[in-house]
Each structure stands twice: as structure tokens, then as C-alpha cells.
Amino acid sequence: MKQEYEPRIADILKKASDRVPIDREEAVTLMKVRLHTKACYAIMEAANRMSRSEFGEKGENHFHIGLNVEPCPMDCLFCSLTRKAGIFKEKIEFSMAQVIAWAKQAEQQGADALNLMTTGTYPLNRLLEVGRLLQSETRVPLVANTRDINHREGQALLDAGFVGAYHAVRLGEGRDTPLNRQKRIRTIQVFREVGLQWMNCVEPVGPEHSADEIVDLMLLARNNGATYSGIMRRINFPGSPMERFGMISELEMARLVAVSRLVMGAVPKAHCTHEPHTVSLMAGANLFFPEVGSNPRDGKTDTGKGRGTGIAHCRQMQREMAWDPSRPSNCF
Numbered sequence: 001m002k003q004e005y006e007p008r009i010a011d012i013l014k015k016a017s018d019r020v021p022i023d024r025e026e027a028v029t030l031m032k033v034r035l036h037t038k039a040c041y042a043i044m045e046a047a048n049r050m051s052r053s054e055f056g057e058k059g060e061n062h063f064h065i066g067l068n069v070e071p072c073p074m075d076c077l078f079c080s081l082t083r084k085a086g087i088f089k090e091k092i093e094f095s096m097a098q099v100i101a102w103a104k105q106a107e108q109q110g111a112d113a114l115n116l117m118t119t120g121t122y123p124l125n126r127l128l129e130v131g132r133l134l135q136s137e138t139r140v141p142l143v144a145n146t147r148d149i150n151h152r153e154g155q156a157l158l159d160a161g162f163v164g165a166y167h168a169v170r171l172g173e174g175r176d177t178p179l180n181r182q183k184r185i186r187t188i189q190v191f192r193e194v195g196l197q198w199m200n201c202v203e204p205v206g207p208e209h210s211a212d213e214i215v216d217l218m219l220l221a222r223n224n225g226a227t228y229s230g231i232m233r234r235i236n237f238p239g240s241p242m243e244r245f246g247m248i249s250e251l252e253m254a255r256l257v258a259v260s261r262l263v264m265g266a267v268p269k270a271h272c273t274h275e276p277h278t279v280s281l282m283a284g285a286n287l288f289f290p291e292v293g294s295n296p297r298d299g300k301t302d303t304g305k306g307r308g309t310g311i312a313h314c315r316q317m318q319r320e321m322a323w324d325p326s327r328p329s330n331c332f
């Protein structure tokens with residue numbers, strides 16, 4: 001069949017498919033390919049093929065448990081758990097009994113990991129306690145999602161049973177958040193130095209983000225050996241200061257998932273997208289995050305009763321797209 005897109009795109013796809021790392025300029029070229037073009041479908045096809053051959057058709061589900069809700073003083077503009085958003089007025093911590101029940105149910109339903117998320121000022125000691133408890137109650141690998149940490153705290157996470165940590169340098173870090181980009185990158189280095197796996201997603205993507213800034217974070221993930229690093233879009237909660245920018249569609253997310261997959265090359269063990277949806281499963285994604293507890297995209301205290309997608313639904317979507325969630329995880 002005649003190839004009806006630029007030879008330049010074909011060259012980049014060939015290079016990526018040969019597992020030769022593509023450079024910044026090549027990644028930006030892919031980012032500029034428009035939806036509904038043959039080149040766009042070629043990018044998605046290459047990413048899909050790469051993931052299916054490297055991940056052995058495994059569909060991953062890393063179960064998010066948001067441990068607490070509070071009006072977080074960090075006031076990141078895209079987050080519903082902030083003081084400024086005014087959605088949550090008081091601090092709520094889910095009980096240990098509830099967290100254990102969620103974790104056990106997730107284990108029974110085939111979760112490949114438990115991602116424990118806290119808000120910005122949640123005490124690390126408390127997270128360590130939850131980790132120790134869950135380690136004794138389930139056999140599912142534990143991943144922490146918390147504030148910046150130092151080496152001593154990284155070691156403490158390991159000692160408490162965590163095998164990895166999710167930590168993103170967010171789009172607009174330092175502009176839309178009060179947090180320091182370099183400090184976040186130092187934390188990622190701490191993970192590597194103490195032996196925690198680093199999990200990442202390029203997030204929270206909105207229509208206002210440039211190809212350059214998105215590619216910058218894709219390359220950060222590849223260069224620092226992320227276990228996975230896909231794409232999460234920003235969800236604008238009602239009244240969000242980011243509402244004026246709108247949101248990207250799932251189809252647009254799938255395009256970005258594909259580009260990020262090609263950038264990641266031979267590095268990752270899985271490729272994520274959030275929130276769970278089908279189209280990215282044919283563009284290189286194989287990893288979903290089912291959710292309960294707090295969620296920075298939701299106005300409900302327990303996202304399991306709000307936006308959060310359950311694990312059974314995630315697995316069903318994966319099966320429909322010929323990913324097998326019952327195989328063992330490739331990530332740990």
C-alpha cells in the first residue's frame with residue numbers, strides 16, 4: 001500500500017520501532033501531527049505494536065487509594081483538594097479498616113499494585129504506618145504517592161514495604177503549583193539512589209500546553225528510567241481556575257499516549273493513561289488506575305462513589321481491547 005504521509009515521519013517511526021531513542025526534535029515533530037491523519041494513525045499503530053510486543057499483552061491495573069481529603073494549602077491550580085477550590089472544608093482521613101477493606105478487595109479483583117496517595121501536608125509517618133499494615137494484610141506491591149522526600153525518608157518508605165513511588169514533575173510546575181521543579185527532580189533521583197522504582201505520568205495535560213513542554217517531561221521520564229510514564233489529562237472540576245482552557249479529548253490523549261510510548265522506547269515496563277478509557281489501549285497504553293478514596297479530580301470525598309472507575313470495569317475494557325489483565329505484572 002502506498003504510504004501517504006511524510007517520509008520524515010516514517011523515518012522517525014522506523015527509528016523508534018528499532019528501539020533507537022528518538023531525540024527532542026523528532027518527538028516534537030511527532031507531537032505536531034494532527035488527529036485524523038494517516039500519519040497520526042501510523043504513530044498510534046507503531047506505539048500499539050511496541051507495547052504489545054514488549055508487555056506481552058498484559059493489561060495492568062494499579063489501584064489508587066487516596067488516603068485523605070483536606071483543603072490542601074499547596075493550592076495547585078488544577079487540583080480539587082485545595083483550600084482555594086473550597087470544595088472540601090475539613091480534613092478527613094479514611095479509617096485503617098476502610099483502607100484495608102479496599103486493599104483486600106482490590107487484591108481479590110486482581111490489582112497489580114496499590115498506589116497510596118496523600119495530599120501535600122499528610123504526615124509521612126502516617127503513610128509509613130499504612131504501608132506496614134497493608135504489607136502485612138496483602139501481597140500486592142505498594143507504591144507511594146506523596147510529597148518530596150530525602151534519602152532517609154526514601155529508605156523509610158522501603159523499610160515500610162513500598163517498592164516504588166509515583167512522583168510527577170507536573171506541567172506548569174512552579175507556575176500552576178507552588179512546588180519547585182528542581183526539588184521534584186531531586187526526589188526522583190533519591191528514589192533511584194535508595195532503590196525505589198519511580199513511576200510517572202506526563203500530567204495534567206490541557207489544551208494550553210505546548211509540544212515542547214510536554215516532550216520535555218516525556219524525555220525526563222525516559223532519561224530517569226521511569227517504570228512507566230504515559231499521559232493523564234487535566235479534569236476541570238466545577239469552578240476550576242483552569243476551566244477557561246478547556247480539556248483535551250480522550251482521542252487527543254490517545255495521540256499523546258502514542259507519542260510518549262515511542263519516546264519511552266525500551267525503557268518502561270508498562271505505559272499508563274488516566275482516566276481509564278478505551279482508545280488509548282490501541283495507542284500504546286496498557287496500564288489503568290482504578291480509584292477509590294480521595295482524588296484531586298473529584299468533588300466527592302470517595303471517588304469510588306464519584307469519577308473513579310472500578311477495577312472490574314478497567315479489566316473489562318482491557319479484555320475488550322485484547323489486553324489480558326489476569327497475567328502477572330511486568331512492573332515489579
Ligand code: SF4
Nearest residue numbers: 072074075076079120
Ligand atoms: S496536587 Fe497535591 S500538593 Fe497540590 S494542592 Fe492537590 S493535594 Fe495539595
